[in-house]
Amino acid sequence: MQQPLKVMVIDDSRTIRRTAQLLLGEAGCEVITASDGFDALAKIVDHAPQIIFVDVLMPRLDGYQTCALIKHNSAFKDIPVILLSSRDGVFDKARGRVVGSDQFLTKPFSKQALLDALRAHVPGFVEQPQHAS
Template identity: 65%
Template sequence: MEVPVANDGDLSGLKVLVIDDSKTIRRTAETLLKKAGCEVLTAVDGFEALSVIAESEPDIIFVDIMMPRLDGYQTCALIKRNNSFRNTPVIMLSSKDGLFDRARGRIVGSEEYLTKPFTRDELLGAIENHVRRTA
């Protein structure tokens, strides 16, 4: 699905899912994304996220790596194995900034890796880099 992205940082109408077991991270991301015009969905872990994804079909997904039950790597791999969502960009979120973590994120299919705490510009930049734009 092509989603228009304006050059001025207005991301109106874009559906973004933030998966993180930290309420603070979810709230921070939600606040920043809503100010940019995004519709924000949240989930506390991978299991909850899978049902939100199936119901809502987000345009882009941010997923924390360290979560209970189903971690970010497992969640990303499941998303990418599903034909309906394999082209949905997945951005990994982590407080760890190691080469191994970044490589593992790529292996399971993530498009990018953001280190927490992330800035507004990093969050919005990741969206602009990975969501297809229409002219």
């Protein structure tokens, strides 16, 4: 049996973190959550996620800054980073590309959008539905 995909979700909203955790958990992913960029950077070292979803608008260290820090670190630069934002203007998306994000998802996101992002950025990702025990 293959290892579950390690997915990190960084968002200052507990509701968004719980929703993403539930949706990704249903697909068989192991979800690591962080409430902001600083919290996330420590956890990335410990957990080595295979893909990261990060909210753009967060206190202390926003999603753009967090993404830039991940992409400028040689150990983590190859981890796909998907920005999440309720703002989906051209400027927001362009700024996301400048800091190295791999994709931009608009909130509220659907389970399908999350899974499509995983399929697009994680080679060999196959949804592992959780079996009711």
